[in-house]
Amino acid sequence: xxxxxxxxxxxxxxxAVRAELSEIDSSIRSAALFFxxxxxxxxxxxxxxxxxxxxxxxxxxxASTFEFLTFGRVRSAHLNAMALGWGNNIIxxxxxxxxxxxxxxxxxxxxxxLVAGIFWNIGLTVGIAGILKGDITSVEWLExxxxxxxxxxxxxxxxxxxxxxxxxxxxxxxxxxxQWYILAALFWFPWLYVVAQIMIIWFPARGVVQSVTNWWFAxxxxxxxxxxxxxxxxxxxIPKVLGRPIYSYYLSVLGFWALAIFYNWAGVHHLIGGPIPxxxxxxxxxxxxxxxxxxxxxxxxxxxxxxxxxxxxWRSPTLRFIVFGAISYTxxxxxxxxxxxxxxxxxTHFTHFTVGHxxxxxxxxxTMIMFGGVYYMxxxxxxxxxxxxxxxxxxxxASALGITVMVVALQTGGWIQGLEMNNAEIPFLExxxxxIPWLKARSISGVMLTIGHIAFAINIAWMLFAAGAVRAKQxxxxxxxxxxxxxx
Amino acid sequence: MKNLPxxxxxxxxxxxxxxxxxxxxxxKQLGSLTRTTETLVPSDNDPTVMVMPEGEPLFPAMPGxxxxxxxxVYISMGCIYCHTQQIRRSGFGADFDRGWGPRQTVARDxxxxxxxxxxxxxxxxxxxxxxxxxFQQGGRDWHHLHLYxxxxxxxxxxMPPFAFLYEEREIDGAASKDALKFPPxxxxxxxxxxxxxxxxxxKALVEYLLxxxxxxxxxxxxxxx
Numbered sequence: 233x234x235x236x237x238x239x240x241x242x243x244x245x246x247x248a249v250r251a252e253l254s255e256i257d258s259s260i261r262s263a264a265l266f267f268x269x270x271x272x273x274x275x276x277x278x279x280x281x282x283x284x285x286x287x288x289x290x291x292x293x294x295a296s297t298f299e300f301l302t303f304g305r306v307r308s309a310h311l312n313a314m315a316l317g318w319g320n321n322i323i324x325x326x327x328x329x330x331x332x333x334x335x336x337x338x339x340x341x342x343x344x345x346l347v348a349g350i351f352w353n354i355g356l357t358v359g360i361a362g363i364l365k366g367d368i369t370s371v372e373w374l375e376x377x378x379x380x381x382x383x384x385x386x387x388x389x390x391x392x393x394x395x396x397x398x399x400x401x402x403x404x405x406x407x408x409x410x411q412w413y414i415l416a417a418l419f420w421f422p423w424l425y426v427v428a429q430i431m432i433i434w435f436p437a438r439g440v441v442q443s444v445t446n447w448w449f450a451x452x453x454x455x456x457x458x459x460x461x462x463x464x465x466x467x468x469x470i471p472k473v474l475g476r477p478i479y480s481y482y483l484s485v486l487g488f489w490a491l492a493i494f495y496n497w498a499g500v501h502h503l504i505g506g507p508i509p510x511x512x513x514x515x516x517x518x519x520x521x522x523x524x525x526x527x528x529x530x531x532x533x534x535x536x537x538x539x540x541x542x543x544x545x546w547r548s549p550t551l552r553f554i555v556f557g558a559i560s561y562t563x564x565x566x567x568x569x570x571x572x573x574x575x576x577x578x579x580t581h582f583t584h585f586t587v588g589h590x591x592x593x594x595x596x597x598x599t600m601i602m603f604g605g606v607y608y609m610x611x612x613x614x615x616x617x618x619x620x621x622x623x624x625x626x627x628x629x630a631s632a633l634g635i636t637v638m639v640v641a642l643q644t645g646g647w648i649q650g651l652e653m654n655n656a657e658i659p660f661l662e663x664x665x666x667x668i669p670w671l672k673a674r675s676i677s678g679v680m681l682t683i684g685h686i687a688f689a690i691n692i693a694w695m696l697f698a699a700g701a702v703r704a705k706q707x708x709x710x711x712x713x714x715x716x717x718x719x720x
Numbered sequence: 721m722k723n724l725p726x727x728x729x730x731x732x733x734x735x736x737x738x739x740x741x742x743x744x745x746x747x748k749q750l751g752s753l754t755r756t757t758e759t760l761v762p763s764d765n766d767p768t769v770m771v772m773p774e775g776e777p778l779f780p781a782m783p784g785x786x787x788x789x790x791x792x793v794y795i796s797m798g799c800i801y802c803h804t805q806q807i808r809r810s811g812f813g814a815d816f817d818r819g820w821g822p823r824q825t826v827a828r829d830x831x832x833x834x835x836x837x838x839x840x841x842x843x844x845x846x847x848x849x850x851x852x853x854x855f856q857q858g859g860r861d862w863h864h865l866h867l868y869x870x871x872x873x874x875x876x877x878x879m880p881p882f883a884f885l886y887e888e889r890e891i892d893g894a895a896s897k898d899a900l901k902f903p904p905x906x907x908x909x910x911x912x913x914x915x916x917x918x919x920x921x922x923k924a925l926v927e928y929l930l931x932x933x934x935x936x937x938x939x940x941x942x943x944x945x
Binding site: 288289290292293296297298299302303304305307308366367368369370371372407412415416419420423424427431432436437438439440441442443444445448456489492493496497499500502503505506507508509512515516574578581582583584586587653654655656660661664665667668671 | 742747808825
């Protein structure tokens with residue numbers, strides 16, 4: 233598909249196209265930088281809550297005299313800081329920037345975008361303070377109290393409209409696969425969020441209809457919001473950095489529509505065995521298994537696009553993170569399909585296996601790809617290179633090893649926990665105590681991730697407040713020696 | 721892809737499909753469930769129609785005031801992140817074998833609840849029928865000790881202590897009848913001359929836990945002795 237148009241921005245060879253992209257970059261610079269800084273700040277806040285929650289899970293007496301730091305609240309503060317603070321802000325930064333570039337439409341009225349972004353972060357701060365104060369709703373993925381959610385919904389609408397407006401005023405008639413993913417996600421997220429708020433919090437539906445709505449929403453935050461944004465980013469940056477087109481246009485069409493059709497039915501697999509009509513759960517299981525199609529298709533497409541260029545992938549900070557994320561997408565999705573099978577679910581349900589699985593998805597897949605996106609975007613926004621390749625390497629290894637340790641520990645420990653819980657001859661307290669070594673390993677992995685995040689934050693701060701030496705630096709910051717230059 | 725109306729319709733209908741399939745249809749199927757008697761009897765007029773016998777109590781029972789307040793405490797402490805409130809059918813998992821309840825829970829068990837707290841994690845045991853397992857005054861005392869510090873009743877538990885829901889104070893005259901009854905020589909007991917009493921929130925939370933009972937049959941889910 234790359235040959236369909238020489239002007240297509242994802243194969244920008246001509247100086248004129250690069251100049252146009254540069255103009256678009258500068259139009260979105262202030263808003264995108266605001267979102268990156270907000271995202272990284274929330275990442276650090278979420279990391280602190282994560283460490284507290286992880287530690288409390290095996291040391292229950294730790295800081296237990298403070299009501300606002302009780303496990304249920306700290307854990308939920310962590311989830312919301314990461315999902316809506318880190319996740320949404322980085323989507324607003326990277327997603328809108330890619331959308332603007334692909335539409336070749338500079339963003340207008342950027343002041344309003346900035347104001348909406350500020351209100352999003354105010355709403356989130358109020359919401360997370362509310363969780364810690366005790367106004368937590370105890371609805372999974374919707375813990376933010378009712379007095380903060382309308383502000384979040386309104387500011388989201390103002391931000392999301394920007395992506396749609398960029399699309400509306402795009403130039404050229406070809407629409408690239410990343411644009412489908414981003415456009416669809418911008419449209420899906422508010423629908424999911426508003427329906428869930430209305431049916432669970434504002435006008436609660438009867439009984440377990442709430443639970444069905446809850447998991448339709450919560451699973452789709454991953455499937456129809458984080459996933460399409462990450463896939464859109466990978467689809468944009470893999471060809472961009474490597475300078476060759478995506479392997480197959482038809483596979484990308486198939487992958488997109490299969491995801492759109494199957495993913496949004498899958499969430500009810502979180503209620504297997506629960507007090508829900510069996511046909512609903514069966515529908516969820518079928519959809520979860522059908523997800524194998526888009527996952528394999530996207531996996532082949534991404535793999536074939538980088539095959540033979542492994543050296544380039546390895547030396548590019550962007551692609552090192554993105555390819556790690558793309559591989560994780562295949563692994564985590566296949567695990568997820570397996571977990572939806574009743575016989576597997578009987579073991580994994582209600583255990584730490586599921587916690588490991590969600591971190592596999594949200595961190596090893598989504599977050600790693602977004603890290604890659606930031607490594608590509610920031611030099612272009614700031615016209616300045618990354619100050620330190622060593623910090624990028626520390627970030628990569630700490631994150632990659634940390635998340636691997638976490639997923640292995642939680643899934644091994646969770647599987648054992650599930651087998652023991654299903655054996656009534658083992659006292660329940662024993663099943664709890666046998667998870668403790670695995671929970672301690674999770675805490676260690678959390679420390680590793682923290683090291684990575686600190687390296688990332690230092691590099692960004694250094695770049696923003698760059699000394700002259702950084703500003704004068706020529707050529708991209710790469711992770712391995714190379715004779716010729718190249719894309720990051 | 722250039723056909724934008726098609727793209728947009730696809731995006732719209734993809735989510736509309738699951739929204740109607742999962743949300744609207746479950747609302748249609750379950751949204752009109754009402755409370756019922758434990759068993760149904762054939763109608764006098766038409767024996768093929770089953771009706772509720774007159775004068776029998778309806779289930780699930782409506783929650784009481786203090787129990788509702790206790791549920792607010794349960795919600796604000798985030799208990800759901802370690803405790804489920806659902807019993808799976810016999811043979812699926814070990815919910816039955818562990819004695820967590822006399823029957824599986826069904827959709828109708830939850831219709832009187834403004835907020836349904838099914839939960840997805842069992843770092844602690846299921847609580848759907850905790851009031852059927854730990855009950856009366858002995859159960860009340862047990863819950864207070866357990867909430868004050870789980871190590872007193874369940875050594876090695878990973879549940880956090882909720883001592884901030886209790887007040888340690890000097891005994892002024894007669895000891896309070898609400899004071900926690902620590903086992904002899906407990907290292908968690910207050911010093912001589914002091915007592916630990918529950919705050920209103922702790923009392924409400926314990927009443928809520930005592931009220932969680934699956935001790936009734938439903939026509940679609942009878943308790944089989």
